[in-house]
Amino acid sequence: MGDNRPIGIFDSGIGGLTVAKAIHDLLPNEQLVYFGDTAHFPYGDKSPESIELYSEKISDFLLTQNCKAIVIACNTASSLGGKKVLEVLPSDITLVDVITPVADFFKSTKSEVAGVIATKGTVGSGVYRKSINKVNPKVEVQSLATPLLASMIEEGFFNNTISATVISEYLSHEILKDIDTLILGCTHYPIIETEILNYYKQCSKSIRVLNSAKIVAEEVKRRLISKNMTTDNKGVGNHHFFVSDFTNSFEESTKIFFGDQLRLEKLNLWK
Numbered sequence: 001m002g003d004n005r006p007i008g009i010f011d012s013g014i015g016g017l018t019v020a021k022a023i024h025d026l027l028p029n030e031q032l033v034y035f036g037d038t039a040h041f042p043y044g045d046k047s048p049e050s051i052e053l054y055s056e057k058i059s060d061f062l063l064t065q066n067c068k069a070i071v072i073a074c075n076t077a078s079s080l081g082g083k084k085v086l087e088v089l090p091s092d093i094t095l096v097d098v099i100t101p102v103a104d105f106f107k108s109t110k111s112e113v114a115g116v117i118a119t120k121g122t123v124g125s126g127v128y129r130k131s132i133n134k135v136n137p138k139v140e141v142q143s144l145a146t147p148l149l150a151s152m153i154e155e156g157f158f159n160n161t162i163s164a165t166v167i168s169e170y171l172s173h174e175i176l177k178d179i180d181t182l183i184l185g186c187t188h189y190p191i192i193e194t195e196i197l198n199y200y201k202q203c204s205k206s207i208r209v210l211n212s213a214k215i216v217a218e219e220v221k222r223r224l225i226s227k228n229m230t231t232d233n234k235g236v237g238n239h240h241f242f243v244s245d246f247t248n249s250f251e252e253s254t255k256i257f258f259g260d261q262l263r264l265e266k267l268n269l270w271k
């Protein structure tokens with residue numbers, strides 16, 4: 001019973017796996033098709049035109065996989081490529097981006113100053129300020145581009161002295177000094193959430209850290225249930241993980257999320 005078609009998810013690399021894992025934890029019966037566009041990583045430094053092109057091409061591919069929903073599990077692609085994806089999707093396909101559900105969180109929050117750390121592309125688009133102020137104009141939004149973080153994580157540098165130094169350098173930035181909430185505005189960052197929490201603990205600062213992966217997974221669940229599109233067919237099939245280029249570090253890092261069962265398939269959509 002229900003809708004057995006898979007949920008398509010994409011990002012530039014492993015970051016979207018934080019969202020994929022959160023969706024899997026909330027909706028364990030759902031089959032996932034994941035596309036990591038490692039050939040074009042990092043998205044954060046690319047032009048809006050390139051991001052639109054990548055987002056459109058990957059969405060087309062996910063549609064060929066018969067996906068019932070597409071989750072843009074990348075803040076950069078959500079801010080710069082989201083509109084394009086919406087244009088090419090048939091209206092019966094559910095589209096979830098990673099920014100709107102986080103902005104909606106501010107409808108009913110006591111937060112006065114929110115900080116966003118994200119890629120240059122996301123920060124440059126001003127999308128968090130616009131989206132949050134649309135639902136709550138009282139919240140002041142301060143954004144800081146933190147371009148080293150995604151590459152550091154993609155290369156497997158976390159929970160070590162290098163990551164601690166980079167995190168401390170960014171989070172001690174003047175622009176973030178008055179914040180009460182920190183939005184992890186890149187889907188790679190939940191991987192270093194504990195290190196970020198430790199940084200604030202060491203500074204004796206009480207900052208709420210928003211992990212968008214869980215918030216987005218809840219939105220996916222809510223949207224699918226409202227359209228009667230979940231499946232109750234346990235084990236509809238294995239998940240599929242595609243990458244546009246293969247790297248060992250990517251494969252190692254992906255195992256953190258789905259264990260050894262994870263097999264990556266290389267698929268170059270740009271041949």
Ligand code: DGL
Pocket residue numbers: 011012013015016041042043044045073074075076077119122150185186187188
């Ligand atoms: N994970 C991506 C995001 O949420 C981007 C990382 C990158 O490719 O620069 O923005």
